[in-house]
Structures are given as structure tokens and as C-alpha cells.
Amino acid sequence: MIEQSNDDKGKKTAVLFSVQTPGVSDEENGSSLQELRRLVKTMGLEVVATLTQRRSKPETGTLLGAGKLKELAGYTGGTGIVEKFSRKSKDECDDMDEEYPVGSLADRYEESLSHDPMAENRVRANVVIYDGEISTKQLQNLEKATGVEVLDRTSVILEIFSRHAKSREALIQVEIAKLAYLVPRLRASQIGGDRQGGGVGSKGVGETSHELNKRHIRDRISELKSRLVGIRNEQNRRRSRxxxxxxxxxxxxxxxxxxxxxxxxxxxxxxxxxxxxxxxxxxxxxxxxxxxxxxxxxxxxxxxxxxxxxxxxxxxxxxxxxxxxxxxxxxxxxxxxxxxxxxxxxxxxxxxxxxxxxxxxxxxxxxxxxxxxxxxxxxxxxxxxxxxxxxxxxxxxxxxxxxxxxxxSNMIETTMVVPYDKGHLLGQLRNKASIINESYDETGTSVTFKTFPETLTWLQKMMD
Missing domain, CATH: 3.40.50.300 (P-loop containing nucleotide triphosphate hydrolases)
Known part of the structure; x- marks a missing residue:
């Protein structure tokens, strides 16, 4: 994940992007991006630009159309090209590209936005962040096109949770969530023969390192959940008290x-x-x-x-x-x-x-x-x-x-006389009621108080 730098010159910069589909208003899209900007700021990153593309649905392989993908890569120094990106898909995506402002870009970048996105004097972003969830394939393609680390909204939230967790319980819960997020996004090994235990005499074809990684993660999640049971039992006991x-x-x-x-x-x-x-x-x-x-x-x-x-x-x-x-x-x-x-x-x-x-x-x-x-x-x-x-x-x-x-609002106000020989009840009553007034006569202590019906029932029973 992202390392924070104490050096201002080495501070990580990010470009945010979203895909606005039908049914999502400009206000909703802008609000979501603004919230993502705040999340990214909490991570310690500086946002240098925000891009949005209106589409009927996100492009399957890269979320953005080819033209907007090139523009995104202009902020990172990437090529904006993914291998095997079909000509048909590119033409269709270019037709759907519709550029319009969303949110506010940093003032010092506004002028540069009107120029070629690949202009060399542009301040570079070294992280790309999508306002939504990214599949493994989309992540691979976007990293190829931009040449930098790519994150989605969920990974940003998980990173913030990871940094802010302090208690043993919070740390365990965050780790479980991060591992659950990681499992479907593990990249399979590019080496087809990378298998464990698949040699002569073994049963079956064995497991790929990818499968082993998934199994280890699931084992770790099970272990963490077991630890959490003990913590929650203790919390339940405290809650009961x-x-x-x-x-x-x-x-x-x-x-x-x-x-x-x-x-x-x-x-x-x-x-x-x-x-x-x-x-x-x-x-x-x-x-x-x-x-x-x-x-x-x-x-x-x-x-x-x-x-x-x-x-x-x-x-x-x-x-x-x-x-x-x-x-x-x-x-x-x-x-x-x-x-x-x-x-x-x-x-x-x-x-x-x-x-x-x-x-x-x-x-x-x-x-x-x-x-x-x-x-x-x-x-x-x-x-x-x-x-x-x-x-x-x-x-x-x-x-x-x-x-x-x-x-x-559920309390009852009443006055009762507590005989002197039952004076020990007054101490208990002061802990169970709000005393409004106390006076004394020859029969005992006259007490005006507010309390709940069950306390009044208890007192009347003790007075009998």
C-alpha cells in the first residue's frame, strides 16, 4: 500500500476518476467524488485532478473509454494503451467520451487542464484512484495504461481503517476485512506449471501458488475470527453489566x-x-x-x-x-x-x-x-x-x-413517608430515584421523588 512521506517534495499525489452511469445525477456524482477526495486527503495524499466520464456502463476491461483513458494516463506519464484493446472498442468508447467538470480541481492545475493532457510541464500523479470497485483484470489493465499504482474506493477506506485502528479488536476486524477484500483479487501465477505437490506419486494435480495463497488467507481469516470470539464474549459480559x-x-x-x-x-x-x-x-x-x-x-x-x-x-x-x-x-x-x-x-x-x-x-x-x-x-x-x-x-x-x-418521561413523581424504623430504605432510594424534597415529622421522613414504576413497586413492597 501507499507509504506516507515526510518530505513535501516526495508527497504522494493522486488523480481521481469516476464513471457516471445513467440514473446518477451530476450532484450525486460530484458529492461522491468530493467525499473520495476527503478520504484520499485523510490518507495523506494530494489530489491534483479529478476526471469523470459519462457512459451507459463502465467499459469491461478498463472502466473508461480509450480517449478518456489516454487523458487519465496524461497525469501519470503512462501510455494510456492496453494491449489487445480492440479498434472497435476504442471507436465506440471515443463516441461516448463526454468531458465535463466535476468538483474543483486544485487552482494551480486549472490552466494546464485546457492543454494537451500529455504536456510535460504538468505535475504528475503517482497514484490513480477510482470512485468505485475495481476487478482484478481492470486493475491490471489500468496499471498497464497509467504506469502507476491504482486503487479503488474500498481499498482507500481499508487503508484508512488500518491506520486508525488502535484496540486489539479493531486491528483484528480490519485485518479480516482486508484479507476478505484481497482473496478475489489475488493475481493468478503467470507460470502455468507453478504447482505444489503435483509430482509423481502425489494425488491429483496439486495446487497452484495462487490457490495456496488463497488457502493461507482463508486459514488466517478463520484464526482471526476465533480470536475475535473471545474478545466479543468479554464485551458481551461488560455490556450485560x-x-x-x-x-x-x-x-x-x-x-x-x-x-x-x-x-x-x-x-x-x-x-x-x-x-x-x-x-x-x-x-x-x-x-x-x-x-x-x-x-x-x-x-x-x-x-x-x-x-x-x-x-x-x-x-x-x-x-x-x-x-x-x-x-x-x-x-x-x-x-x-x-x-x-x-x-x-x-x-x-x-x-x-x-x-x-x-x-x-x-x-x-x-x-x-x-x-x-x-x-x-x-x-x-x-x-x-x-x-x-x-x-x-x-x-x-x-x-x-x-x-x-x-x-x-417514563418516571413517576410521588410522595411517601418512610418510617424511622425503615430509614435504611432512604439510602437505597437515593440511588434509585431523583429526590425532590425531604421533610421530617413524628411519623418518619416525607420524601418527594421521581422514579420509574418498577422502583416504586419495589419501595411499596419493602414498606409493607
Whole structure:
């Protein structure tokens, strides 16, 4: 994979490209490419250009038509030619080439875009990245045509996950996902006779090195999954011990501000970075200042469009934290023009893991980046939303109050007199209820409190 350089001159540069098929709007295509740009930036790469071609479907062997493939190779110094690329295919592809701007190219490259793509003074890209998934054959052809490393969107996400994983569980889950991604993309040996155990006296024709590699990878995946079982069992035990507490889980698109909000609500020192997938490990902290009922807040891995299925499956245990929650907070970046589609992705992933029926609140974060007009429009569009900036203490206090009000809505307020000979119950009651007032007379302690029906039933039974 890509190595990061500390030398600015040696910094890796990338050119991004996509194929826009019918049914995908310019806005959707542009938004997806912009998101890919942010992913690539998180990897430490500098994007020098973005290309898009409209086609009825991606070209089978190279994704792009011959003309656009030549243009792509102009950024890398490649030939733009793949052996055995048929004349018929080239003519058909040239007819379908349609050039148009998508997203914003870096300012210093804009002028050069109007010149010959093979111009020698162009800043070269040493990585090509496709906004989608690439098959093994397409990868081989694109590398031949461009002469540089070629990545797809999934491999970029996997690389970011690999760099940001810290806990033992996250490291194992990322490795499983990377290996699952690798298996169908292993390149078969070019030497037809490269076989193991196929000599005289052996059974069968033996295995190619390609087959052996696949078998070793599958064995490694099985080993990692076995290790994960023990970790998940321990997590389930911890989760079981937390059942007596109410738990709120922050979910949403990556970089929506979940970690910042987690930090403000709990007073913890969780990592906060302006990067995609800065958080991969679930953290569980108590809501601060403490109140009744006690509430635990958990942060989860962010979602993203086209999140590889293997990653969703691998991070099931992390997402299980959300499934154990009493309340979900859907955190969205209200300043991101694409937040509506991001919210759709969040709902989709949540449904995939079986959490669509858990009660939730919609939190529109980063409103400090909106104009008054934009904010007013969103108030009308999302009347039930909670509008905040995680950097504004007053907003965080309002959200904390909303969380407590949600749980308090099921509480009952009542007054009871606890006789002095049962005074030991008061200590237990203070842990199980919110005490509003206490007074004393000759019969005992008169207590006004708010609590849940089951606690009230327990107290009445103890008083009999």
C-alpha cells in the first residue's frame, strides 16, 4: 500500500476518476467524488485532478473509454494503451467520451487542464484512484495504461481503517476485512506449471501458488475470527453489566462531530480530529455532570457511502453497542450540503444491523457554520430536530437536558413517608430515584421523588 512521506517534495499525489452511469445525477456524482477526495486527503495524499466520464456502463476491461483513458494516463506519464484493446472498442468508447467538470480541481492545475493532457510541464500523479470497485483484470489493465499504482474506493477506506485502528479488536476486524477484500483479487501465477505437490506419486494435480495463497488467507481469516470470539464474549459480559444503566449511542456519518459531542457530554479526553474515520473503537463514558437516571454515552464507528459489506460485518461487535442502546442520537453535519443523503446511509446501515426500531433523536450539529437563512430553512424542514454546535456549551447543555427528559418521561413523581424504623430504605432510594424534597415529622421522613414504576413497586413492597 501507499507509504506516507515526510518530505513535501516526495508527497504522494493522486488523480481521481469516476464513471457516471445513467440514473446518477451530476450532484450525486460530484458529492461522491468530493467525499473520495476527503478520504484520499485523510490518507495523506494530494489530489491534483479529478476526471469523470459519462457512459451507459463502465467499459469491461478498463472502466473508461480509450480517449478518456489516454487523458487519465496524461497525469501519470503512462501510455494510456492496453494491449489487445480492440479498434472497435476504442471507436465506440471515443463516441461516448463526454468531458465535463466535476468538483474543483486544485487552482494551480486549472490552466494546464485546457492543454494537451500529455504536456510535460504538468505535475504528475503517482497514484490513480477510482470512485468505485475495481476487478482484478481492470486493475491490471489500468496499471498497464497509467504506469502507476491504482486503487479503488474500498481499498482507500481499508487503508484508512488500518491506520486508525488502535484496540486489539479493531486491528483484528480490519485485518479480516482486508484479507476478505484481497482473496478475489489475488493475481493468478503467470507460470502455468507453478504447482505444489503435483509430482509423481502425489494425488491429483496439486495446487497452484495462487490457490495456496488463497488457502493461507482463508486459514488466517478463520484464526482471526476465533480470536475475535473471545474478545466479543468479554464485551458481551461488560455490556450485560451495563444493562442497569440507560445507554445513549452516538451514530452517524463519519466526521459529523460525534467524537466532539462525546467529549463535551462526558468531559472525557476522547480523540477529536477533522479526519474521516478518526474513531474506530467504541468508547463508553458516563454523562456529566451526573444526574438521575445515570446515563452512559457510547461513540461508534462512522458510516459512509459504499461502505464495504465486509467492513460492516467485521465491525458488527462495535455496532452492537448501538443495538444495546436505549436511545440513539443521529448526529449529522448540518453544514454539509450532502447531509440528507448521508442521513439515508446512516438509516440504511442501521437497518442492515437490525437497529431501525430503536428510539432516536435527530441532532443537527455544526450550526455555527450556517447562515441565518440556511438555519431558518432547516428549522422548517426538521421541526423535531435538535440544533446545536458541539463547541457551544449552552447547546450541549440543551442536548443533555433533552436526553434526561427522554428518560424522565417514563418516571413517576410521588410522595411517601418512610418510617424511622425503615430509614435504611432512604439510602437505597437515593440511588434509585431523583429526590425532590425531604421533610421530617413524628411519623418518619416525607420524601418527594421521581422514579420509574418498577422502583416504586419495589419501595411499596419493602414498606409493607
Amino acid at each position: 451495563r444493562k442497569e444503566n440507560f445507554q445513549v449511542s452516538l451514530i452517524g456519518y463519519t466526521n459529523a462531530g460525534k467524537s466532539s459531542l462525546m467529549q463535551k457530554l462526558t468531559g472525557s479526553d476522547v480523540l477529536v480530529e477533522d479526519k474521516l474515520f478518526a474513531t474506530l473503537d467504541t468508547r463508553v463514558k458516563a454523562l456529566q455532570p451526573e444526574a438521575f437516571p445515570p446515563v452512559l454515552i457510547s461513540d461508534t464507528v462512522g458510516f459512509i457511502k459504499k461502505l464495504p459489506h465486509d467492513l460492516v460485518a467485521s465491525f458488527q461487535s462495535t455496532l452492537d453497542e448501538a443495538l444495546a442502546a436505549s436511545l440513539l442520537l443521529f448526529i449529522i453535519d448540518a453544514s454539509d450540503p450532502a447531509f440528507r443523503s448521508q442521513l439515508t446511509v446512516t438509516h440504511s446501515v442501521l437497518k442492515e444491523i437490525g437497529g431501525e426500531k430503536i428510539p432516536n433523536l435527530l441532532i443537527l450539529n455544526k450550526i455555527d457554520k450556517l447562515t441565518t437563512g440556511e438555519l431558518e430553512a432547516l428549522y422548517l424542514e426538521f421541526p423535531d430536530g435538535i440544533f446545536i454546535s458541539a463547541h457551544t456549551p449552552e447547546d450541549v447543555a440543551i442536548l443533555r437536558k433533552k436526553i434526561l427528559e427522554y428518560f424522565e
